[in-house]
Amino acid sequence: MKAQTIYIVEDEPLIVSTIETALRKQGYNVVGDADSVVIALKEINTLSPDLILIDIQLEGLKDGIDLAQELDKQKLPYLFLTSQTDPETINRVKQINPLGYIIKPFTEHSLRSNIELAWHNYKSLNEQFITLKSEGRTYKINQDSILYLKAFDNYCYVYTTTKSHLVPHTLKHMSEQLDKNAFIQTHRSYWVNLNHVEAVENNKLFLKTEPIPISASQKSLVMSKLKHS
Structure with a gap:
């Protein structure tokens, strides 16, 4: 089973459009996108996507790694979109738990294959759990x-x-x-x-x-x- 709904956090409109087009061609449902951490967190909590794609470098005080830290607290799955491989970024990434990385620039094929592989691994590790939201909290239940x-x-x-x-x-x-x-x-x-x-x-x-x-x-x-x- 593949992820059915995907949310995109990316501050380059052209890249967002490219990703949306590629995903929809593959049968995915893109439920929304945001260019900032604040908007993303609000909409992710409302829309409950299966998977979130996050650009590490975002404009504003908080970047994709800050968002990832919040998603880890809620045990929500995400993949990074990145062209950054500098030591400082890598050290920060070591503190969080992404499903993987999609390196920019990417092709439609690499986008799809990275998402499918990451989702397969995630479901294999979490198949005995369900995730639900109740009274403002997200629970992972055996x-x-x-x-x-x-x-x-x-x-x-x-x-x-x-x-x-x-x-x-x-x-x-x-x-x-x-x-x-x-x-x-x-x-x-x-x-x-x-x-x-x-x-x-x-x-x-x-x-x-x-x-x-x-x-x-x-x-x-x-x-x-x-x-x-």
């Missing part, structure tokens, strides 16, 4: 700790073994991040972690919390998967 997800209008509750999070995304959106070997949809409003199921009775699953309904259309699939989990 899927093993999730009991179930429950729809709530256009929002979704994520219940873990220790707390619950109300997430401003639909159940369908959140379920796309789940490991389908461990999770199953039992009802149009629920996705359940089968590893936490303690009992089954009629049309309900029992976890450590409330009973979870099983719809008639899902029952045979749920029961089959429980036998093999």
